[in-house]
Amino acid sequence: MGYEQADSRQRAGTYTHPDPAVDEALDWFLRLQDEDTPETLRAFDAWGEGRPDRVQAFDEIVRMQGMASLRLATLADRDRQREERRQAGRTTVARRPIRPWRLGYAAMAAIVLAAMAWQQIPGLLLQWRSDYLTATGERQTITLPDGSSVVLNTASAIAIDFDKGARRVTLLGGEAYFDVRHDAEHPFIVAGHFSDVEVKGTAFGVLAEDARDTIVLERGRVDVTRRAERGERAILEPGQMVIATDEGLSAVTGADPAQSLAWREGRIVFHDRAFRAALSELQRYYDGQVLLVSGRFANRLVSGNYRVDDPEAAIRTLAASAGASVTRLPGGVLILR
Structure with a gap:
C-alpha cells in the first residue's frame, strides 16, 4: 500500500498498519465479530491459505484479544460507534452504511500494537523465576535433589529450594504431581498460590490456577494451610481433596485420584x-x-x-x-x- 493511499485512509479516520498482513488480519478479525456466515468463513479460509504471514498475524491478534483490557476496549469502541451510527440514522435519509468490521478499527489496532510488546513479559518473568517449566502440551518428570520426583503437566513451572536441608517447591503455575521421599526430620513443602502443603513422605497432585489451588492426595497424609490465614488448616487422607482460595479453604471432600491424576498418563x-x-x-x-x-x-x-x-x-x-x-x-x- 502506497504512502498516498495510507495517508488518505488516515484522513478518513481509519488506521493502516505498515505490514499489509497485519492490516488485513485486523480487518478480518473485526469482520468476523459480526459476520458468521459460511460464505464469510470460506472467504477467510481462502485469505489465509498458503500465506503463513497472514496466519501468524491473525493468530497474534486473537491472542491479544484474550487479554481482558483489549477485549473490553474493542467491544466498548464497537458499541460506541454503533450507537453513533444509530443516532446519525435518525437524521440522515441516505448515507452509505459503515461496514461492521471497520467499527473499532483504529482503537483495536492501537491497542494491539501497544500490547504486543507486553504480552511476552509474563512468560519471560516465569522463565526467570522457574527452575523447571513445560510448554503447552508437554509433560516432564524431574528428580529433585533429595530423591523425590515431580511430574509437571502442560504449561507448568516450579522453583525449588533445597539449600541447608530445606525441601521446598513453589508451584508458580499449572499442575504437578509429587512423589515425596520420606524424611521425618525435613518436611517437604509445596507452595501454591494460596496454600502451603506440608508432607514428610507421600504422593499428591496440586493444580495452581489464578483463583484457586486444588490439592488431591493419592497416598500418605498431607497438611494443607492457607497462606493468608495460618490457623486455617486441613488434613487430607488418601482419596481426599481440598481447594484453597483467597477466601478460605473448602470442606475436605472425596476424590478419585485415578481420574483427577489421569493426566500423568x-x-x-x-x-x-x-x-x-x-x-x-x-x-x-x-x-x-x-x-x-x-x-x-x-x-x-x-x-x-x-x-x-x-x-x-x-x-x-x-x-x-x-x-x-x-x-x-x-x-x-x-x-x-
Whole structure:
C-alpha cells in the first residue's frame, strides 16, 4: 500500500498498519465479530491459505484479544460507534452504511500494537523465576535433589529450594504431581498460590490456577494451610481433596485420584462435567485459541476419556458429544457453536 493511499485512509479516520498482513488480519478479525456466515468463513479460509504471514498475524491478534483490557476496549469502541451510527440514522435519509468490521478499527489496532510488546513479559518473568517449566502440551518428570520426583503437566513451572536441608517447591503455575521421599526430620513443602502443603513422605497432585489451588492426595497424609490465614488448616487422607482460595479453604471432600491424576498418563477423564468446564480443561493442552460462541452448550453435561496428546482431536470429540460444531480458522483458532 502506497504512502498516498495510507495517508488518505488516515484522513478518513481509519488506521493502516505498515505490514499489509497485519492490516488485513485486523480487518478480518473485526469482520468476523459480526459476520458468521459460511460464505464469510470460506472467504477467510481462502485469505489465509498458503500465506503463513497472514496466519501468524491473525493468530497474534486473537491472542491479544484474550487479554481482558483489549477485549473490553474493542467491544466498548464497537458499541460506541454503533450507537453513533444509530443516532446519525435518525437524521440522515441516505448515507452509505459503515461496514461492521471497520467499527473499532483504529482503537483495536492501537491497542494491539501497544500490547504486543507486553504480552511476552509474563512468560519471560516465569522463565526467570522457574527452575523447571513445560510448554503447552508437554509433560516432564524431574528428580529433585533429595530423591523425590515431580511430574509437571502442560504449561507448568516450579522453583525449588533445597539449600541447608530445606525441601521446598513453589508451584508458580499449572499442575504437578509429587512423589515425596520420606524424611521425618525435613518436611517437604509445596507452595501454591494460596496454600502451603506440608508432607514428610507421600504422593499428591496440586493444580495452581489464578483463583484457586486444588490439592488431591493419592497416598500418605498431607497438611494443607492457607497462606493468608495460618490457623486455617486441613488434613487430607488418601482419596481426599481440598481447594484453597483467597477466601478460605473448602470442606475436605472425596476424590478419585485415578481420574483427577489421569493426566500423568496423557488422559483427561470427565464424568457428568459441564461442557464449559470440560472444554476449559482441554484448552490447557491446546496451543491455540478456542472460542465458544454459543452459550446453549455451556452447562450441558458431558462424560468421556480423552487423550491429550492430540488436543484438537479431543476438543472436536468433546464438542461432538455436546452437539456443537467446530470450525478451524487460520492460526489454529477453533470456533465452537
